[in-house]
Amino acid sequence: MTPLASWNDGSAKSAIVDFVDRVVRDVAPPERVAVFDNDGTLWCEKPAYIQLDFLIRRLAAKAAADPGLAREQPYLAASTADLGWFGAAITRHYQGDDTALKVLAAAVMSLHESMAVEDHAALVSAFFAEATHPTLGRPYRDCVYAPMVELLRYLEDHQFSCYIVSGGARDFMRPVTEAVYGIPPERVVGSAQGLKFTGDSTGHGDLLIQPTLDVFDDGPEKPVRIWSRIGRRPILSAGNSNGDDEMLMYSGRPDASALRLIVLHDDDDREFSYTAGAERLLEHAGAHGWTVVSMKNDWATVFGD
Template sequence: MLDTWTNGPAKSAIVDFVGRVTTEGPDYVEPDARVAVFDNDGTLWCEKPMYVQLDFLIRRFREQAETDPALRDTQPYKAAWTGDLAWLGGAVAKHYQGDDSDFAPLTAAILAAHQEISVDEHAAAIAEFFEAARHPTLGRPYTECGYSPMVDLLRYLEGHGFTCYIVSGGGRDFMRPISGPMYGIPPERVVGSTVSLVYRDANVYTTADLQFVDDGPGKPVRLWDRIGRRPVFAAGNSNGDIEMLEFTASSARPSLQLLILHDDAEREFDYTSGAETALQRAANDGWIVASIKNDWKTVFGA
């Protein structure tokens, strides 16, 4: 177990924690309460050079611009149509710096792309995307961009009576079709951002109304909403995961917080942008930091 992890402080901390909570004694945690939550983008799979879901949506914008040429002069359809990834990346980057001038039309287009699609059609479109799409620089399908050591960790925890959930800022209905094949996590244990759904003619449809952004303080809210228990294990990689880790740390039971550090330009990417505060909290509060470079023998497996 955890063979893809280097013997070192991160692996030791995980093994020690799991040993303590599964052994009779003061730190024992009953199996029902062994709930583990995992962020997805940057924690279970690669989030660079852009969110996988953004790639899916850009292709959707391009289809829309194909059908309706008038869109080609308007952002973000213009960027999608001309392949201007810099504009798209800039819109997200500027958003995190407090400038939503490009993010606002991007968000509006994302929501509009969800207007009235049945949940079955939506899942089929996503499955089709994942069959064809490849990561732009890693040269492998997105479905092979999950981190092998994290999949090992999911299985290790499950082998010790934990139940694992994804709690991601990404779209819940975008992750569900691949969470089973990639991570062994079924749709009912995927929590994420959502548009509102509507019932019509014996079917459920997506809408263009944003329902919930599952990020930052939304994460503990949404995970309580879905699970009704406070987790004892949480893994994330960015500032958007702070509240989820903090909520887990405030459990009356022993708990472990894990932060993935992207420091491996050779095998993945090297960045701390968007994770500065989380890393500071980890240093202050005893959260475990797993360095991709030092703690993982492999990133994506064979």
């Protein structure tokens, strides 16, 4: 099979192929570390994060089991499919008003309180087995970008180790990343709630989810978590929003080559078109010569069919 067949010929594809050729010549395999943002970089993040759909369904299920809750936010919005309430909570947060987002965050933190991590993983797997994208009309698990999955395989064929480093929840991604990306759970870094070990008198124990935020893996936290998890500096990184800027800056040393990829959402026909939230990243791309990948021009297909 032709390498990167779902990429059109052009500067982005050339930059990838040329970089990998140099790496194979110059960089020892253990140092071939590549990191990928997830939402908007590996899978679709519009009209809302896939994880938000999961959380809304969980909030609605909780309200269905406890009808008194359904009169309060965010359960009311979840129960009535009022997606505008959730969008407004996030929009207002960026405008400096955290009121609704705090109500949402508190409800989300308590959603899986005291649940064992394996039971939570089963809920996520059940979601991905059936949930469908609201406008693309395909299962969420088929909303991954085929050219990026092809890039993961191309890099692995050249002895790269590929990691996901996302602001999304680590334990929301892990149950599905092996199936949709070929990335095993130990290569998934993301945001996380606190966990607490509890043991019993038979010598066994479980990890229970706590109603606290352990880490929000975004912006300057991304390079911190990369070092914590990998202990190496990536030489290739890919992102699509301002929250990926520091991860791309941390990739490569000043005296060595690195490849920094930015997925530009400019394809309203096949996916979505937006740059909101990517302003700083795109400015840095221009200033520092990072590689912008146009979904419209550089990808022969978006979803692989």
